[in-house]
Amino acid sequence: MTQASTPAMPSTPATAPVRSLSGLLPFLRPYRGRIALALLFLVGAALATLAVPMALRTLIDQGLHQGSAPDPAATGQRLVALREHFLALFGLGVALGVFSAARFYMVTWLGERVTADLRSAVYAHVVRQSPGFFETTATGEVLSRLTTDTTLVQTVVGSSLSLGLRNAVMGLGALGMLIVTNPYVMTQVLGILVLVVLPSIYFGRRVRRLSRASQDRIADTSAIAAEVLNAIPVVQSYAQESREAGRYLVAAEGAFDTAKRRTRVRAALVGFIISATFGALLWGLYQGTQAVMDGKISAGHLGQTVVFVMLLVGSVAVLSEVWGDMLRAAGATERLMELLATRSSVQEPSQPQALPPTTHGSTVRFEGVQFNYPSRPDQAALSQFVLDIRAGETVALVGPSGAGKSTVFQLLLRFYDAQQGRILLDGVPIDQASLADLRQRMAIVPQDSTVFSTSALENIRYGRPEASIADVEAAAKAAHAHDFIMALPEGYGSYLGERGVRLSGGQRQRLAIARAILKNPPLLLLDEATSALDAESERVVQSALEAAMQDRTTLVIAHRLATVQRADRIVVLDAGRIIDQGTHTELVARGGLYARLAAMQFSA
Structure with missing residues (x-):
């Protein structure tokens, strides 16, 4: 490991201490x-x-x-x-x-x-x-x-x-x-x-x-x-x-x-x-x-x-x-x-535009998006990226590491702003919507699940603090987490330790899935949401996720192609570009990168 660098702050002259303390x-x-x-x-x-x-x-x-x-x-x-x-x-x-x-x-x-x-x-x-x-x-x-x-x-x-x-x-x-x-x-x-x-x-x-x-x-x-x-x-x-x-x-x-x-x-x-x-x-x-x-x-x-x-x-x-x-x-x-x-590179709009109500998921549209991470200004993470996602559609993003899959999520959540092009959620450019309204429409289950140093109950209702205990338990059951939570010394009131050290990787991931299910957003983002689960738990949780995907738009990042075969559409990325898209059967029939990845995984 290398030492974390301190930020390059602007230098100041040796002015009087009183002037400095005036802040x-x-x-x-x-x-x-x-x-x-x-x-x-x-x-x-x-x-x-x-x-x-x-x-x-x-x-x-x-x-x-x-x-x-x-x-x-x-x-x-x-x-x-x-x-x-x-x-x-x-x-x-x-x-x-x-x-x-x-x-x-x-x-x-x-x-x-x-x-x-x-x-x-x-x-x-x-x-x-x-x-x-x-x-x-x-x-x-x-x-x-x-x-x-x-x-x-x-x-x-x-x-x-x-x-x-x-x-x-x-x-x-x-x-x-x-x-x-x-x-x-x-x-x-x-x-x-x-x-x-x-x-x-x-x-x-x-x-x-x-x-x-x-x-x-x-x-x-x-x-x-x-x-x-x-x-x-x-x-x-x-x-x-x-x-x-x-x-x-x-x-x-x-x-x-x-x-x-x-x-x-x-x-x-x-x-x-x-x-x-x-x-x-x-x-x-x-x-x-x-x-x-x-x-x-x-x-x-x-x-x-x-x-x-x-x-x-x-x-x-x-x-x-x-x-x-x-x-x-x-x-x-x-x-x-x-x-x-210090000012964030992502700013709230001066006059936020309201997002329209939705009942069957959100629509997402990427229009010619070009994006380079600030730390890698010479390397494009996404290049001329164009993608339309219909309301209620389940779309899987697949491709090798570094293809730009996670970048799609980060731009959609507006952790960064694209240098070119624009992204629309339900017809509204995301940089014109307030950050709170934008992110309230989404729930993400990351690959590295985050668990806070509080109780299981508060962890699950992190995105919906007012949820009742009955709603929390229903979400936990849907995520196949209820049984292991009840086995803890104080059940849903059990303290989980810093970063959830008292739980296994699979248990932390199921807790994150329950958190997303409880939030019940119109847009669900799954980033390798079952990567830490064993085969039996993955089958149960995958079934729960498929139930949670009903009446909402879902974007899925997956390296294990078996988990996305039933997606409405699979989008294949490589080097920040979309090189193919279609159903699992269509992509295998056409050959190309997806067919090679599928052949390696399914033959193994």
């Missing part, structure tokens, strides 16, 4: 009220914190630094004043706790809510993409964006952004108070801080680029894991566990190396910002200490300055951490927005 605005907009409340609580907590140094200055200058007073009355007054100061500090602490708790709840709620909305939007967008999207996009890549990338976004929205705003308010407030109380000293400090910003911008851009690369490498590991775990029986049957583990290890080491480079640069950024800022502020504190010794300011003023400096240094340290988180989240947001910006 989250549509997800934040519905919660403007809660955001406003969170900001209110955030400002309240910041103001309560900034009020502490001012209260501390008053405590020192008025409550403590009074010298010794022999008058007992004055001493008592000071004790009362001291208690009032401490009560004021306690009140600030309570306000800080209340505001902080309210802010924490609001921003955490926002982070969880926005992340859930974002995941749902990305998933809903992906499941509407045409199969052509998944030809170039690995499933593991999509899963990585749904999990790892959205988790990074949740960290920013639900924690880091709020923490950053709170510390920005506190830092700016502390800086403003320092400038007001010590204008000369803080002018020098600000000049030094400007020099800190310039290297930070350079380091920040590198962290952001490395964060994007780190997420891409993590997606590579997810792609390998998804591919191998979905094919674990093949891996183990060829004894390739060690090889696949080694391949995953190489990808994981690549992700680690990229993360290591990102962490190294981010650590240098954090260390530089904190060290430079702390050094600049220590210079300001040294100047303040000199002023106290010279009698220019009071001890309480110095204490206030010390606390403001601590708040400012602490805010800068937190902001440097938050900046790193924002850089990582900016890369993750870019990847998510790129995925949301």
